[in-house]
Amino acid sequence: xxxxxxxxxxxxxxxxxxxxxxxxxxxxxxxxxxxxxxxxxxxxxxxxxxxxxxxxxxxxxxxxxxxxxxxxxxxxxxxxxxxx
Numbered sequence: 001x002x003x004x005x006x007x008x009x010x011x012x013x014x015x016x017x018x019x020x021x022x023x024x025x026x027x028x029x030x031x032x033x034x035x036x037x038x039x040x041x042x043x044x045x046x047x048x049x050x051x052x053x054x055x056x057x058x059x060x061x062x063x064x065x066x067x068x069x070x071x072x073x074x075x076x077x078x079x080x081x082x083x084x
Contacts, residue, residue: 008063012056016038020041030079031081032077038052
């Protein structure tokens with residue numbers, strides 16, 4: 001797991017108030033998997049926003065665009081993070 005990915009995981013943890021153990025973080029190799037994990041982790045918390053998965057994807061994609069300097073259209077739900 002590279003430093004950029006660690007920063008992404010830390011940002012997700014901070015944004016959603018969750019903890020992602022390193023063993024689990026290593027399996028979250030696509031935005032879709034990361035979003036599914038976030039949804040599951042916050043399932044017991046009240047959802048204040050209408051679409052948490054969409055919001056999570058856009059935040060994660062924005063950070064990935066910033067780190068990789070790729071346009072947002074290049075990062076989709078099925079894009080492998082380790083290939084960016």
